[in-house]
Amino acid sequence: MTRIEDIFTASRVVGSHPPIDWDPLVESDALQEAGLLDCRVCPITGRIGLLLDMRTSLQYRTGNAGLLVVRGMRLFRWSEEALERDLLNFAIVSSNPSALSKGWRLDCSLFPDGELSVEGIAADFYLLNASEVPESPPDFSERRFDQARQDLPWWDSSCSVVEWSTTSLVPENR
Template sequence: MTSVAALLFEMRTALQFKDGNAALLVVRNLRSFDWSSSAARTPLRALTALSSTPDRTGNSFHIKLDFHPEAELAITGDLAEFYLLDVEKIGEVPPNYSNTNRAYIYQKLPSWTSACNLLQTSSLH
């Protein structure tokens, strides 16, 4: 059986990408997926990726992502694909997460059903 992890990122505040407002990371033939974060209940908020450490060793791809506040994701698989996207109709800035209307917040974020244009791709096989 083949396992796949697909992660959708909001990229409007990304420092390394001047184009695109979303990104998709796909890791195929998934071997491990480890998420850790604070167990404390908090209001709805964005997790900001502070660093990413990708590594290719032999036939294995590994990436570790550190987020603020206090979260970490580590993924290992056989190959990875990265897609930089321009999602239509989400605006120039991320939503205000203190808004209590979650439907409003969600419509201002990329989603799996968002219409988008593909700007760049890269892959590690």
């Protein structure tokens, strides 16, 4: 087992992980209903990390967490309607990946009212099983973040890779 943070900071995770069936790096709406938990932008390494709660995802029956790593960062854009709120779970309504002449991009619409765009040279997606995460996502109402976080996959969670995909290995005919 490794930590989710270790996958984000590694130059590339290699191993005998099976390829993912429904690939969010090439297929629109593959991330539909996944929860966006956290975003990391690391200027030192030129990486973006999107930490996802996959327990509510429509497309995946295995894995409770997801990590999308964009290498060679070119763009990170977040916007949301400013709402009075304590904690709010953003769910991905639509995800649209696109191959660029020199890279890769993902545009996501989020519920209730957010948008996220990331772009870089390449991307990797890891479907993960984070340990010690309950079967159901937490109820965010009337909870503080430190109370809800214990029921979420997080950067310090131990995990195993269930499936993965990368833009550098995507066949041309896909």
